Amino acid sequence: MHQPWFRKGLALSMLLLFTLFLSACGGNNDTENSKGNKGAKDEGPKYTFRLAEAHPADYPTTKGDLKFAELVNERTNGRITIDVFPSAQLGEEKAAIEQVQLGAIEFTRISSGPLAEFNKDFGVFSLPYIFDNDEHVWRFLEGDMGRQLLDSLEDSRLKGLAYYSSGSRSFYSTKELNGTDDLKGLKIRVQQNKLNIDIIEALGASATPMPYGEVFSSLQTGVIDAAENNYPSYYSSKHYEVAPYYITDSHQRVPEVLMMSKTAWDKLSEEDQQIIQQAALDSVAYQREEWDKYEKESEQMVRDAGATITEVTDVKPWQEAVKPVIEKYRSEYSEILDAIDQAR
Structure with a gap:
């Protein structure tokens, strides 16, 4: 039979372990609440994706791509990496779209002009003089129909994420x-x-x-x-x-479109899909600023x-x-x- 001092020590040890367990649980919740659910984002598979870009490394759309990749990497605590390949290293725009459809490349930034060959609705952007100015363009793109057009790309095995500016x-x-x-x-x-x-x-x-x-x-x-x-x-x-x-x-x-392979998109968890979608939308303001600045510099x-x-x-x-x-x-x-x- 165990001695009373042994039973008392065992009880104290169990109480201490239980307290430590509760503290650990509480600590995880605090971390998640204060750091945007960081603990959850540290878990799950790691990915290294590729993004095909036709323009040079210092071009505003490429800078938008890089901002998008940076946001995704930060918000997944390094678990998802997106490498941007500028200057058509992975192929010209039409070839890039085809590779993204197949899932051979996960992302690309493309002009909506060539997209009309894959989704006829995007041909509307090639119609001349349908927009008065850039403000008119963005009121449309950020409206319901603009979003519907991005969503319609899924029929072509593509996932439309966001629009980028390309001026006139x-x-x-x-x-x-x-x-x-x-x-x-x-x-x-x-x-x-x-x-x-x-x-x-x-x-x-x-x-x-x-x-x-x-x-x-x-x-x-x-x-x-x-x-x-x-x-x-x-x-x-x-x-x-x-x-x-x-x-x-x-x-x-003619706006630019940032998009992902539907095949690659469907393999992601719902949380990772949300992170990628929001990072794409959050990169737009930066890309538009870089565009406006570079447009003036280029003209000069x-x-x-x-x-x-x-x-x-x-x-x-x-x-x-x-x-x-x-x-x-x-x-x-x-x-x-x-x-x-x-x-x-």
Whole structure:
């Protein structure tokens, strides 16, 4: 039979262990409450994902990608790492989309222009002059229809996470540009979708779809006479060196899309999905700030380099020239165009 002192010591030991157990539980709860459920986020599988980016490392969309990756890494306490590969290291945009569909690459940032080949609703962004300015664009993108468009990518095995800014697109050429008449007969590079081809043909020019990475050499060798893009791309690609005439017609405002492979998305826990989705949305403000800053810097740099910038003060002749394109596609995009009008 155990002695009383032994039984008393055993009881004290059990009480001490029970107290320590309660303290540990309470400590975990305090940590979770004070650090945003940190304990839970430390648990679970570790991932290293890849994000394909066509633009250079110092470009605003790439900076947005990096901010997104940083937020995900921080909010999972290093458990999820997203490596960003700029300058089309993992392939040009169309190839990147296809690899993301297959799950070979987990993320990409893509222009909504090429996305129209995978989800026809995104072709609406290629319609000319449907937005008045950037404020109009973002009122639409942040509304219900903007979110519905991102969600609709799931039908193409893609998960739309957020939109990034890309300003407005204008024409630039190896020859002087002063108005719509100067585009007639030119061979103009366009993004790879049918609607862009229709716009160029409506302007009396010849559309030449090609990957972004081939534009510089094609302008240099005369394969094409002109292209179209925003100031940051015009500058960062050095296209101003071989096509020094830029006209600010602002015919399109085509947002960028940050997206994930639906295959990879479906393998994540609900908590990790929420972290990734929120990190994408939280990276938008930073990307937009970087865009606005770089857009101003780019314009100044190409001016300083000797590019001739022609300001368009009256867009009506441009709108009139491409009006048949709007009418051709109006019925196809009627619901989305109504939402764009409501955001005006």
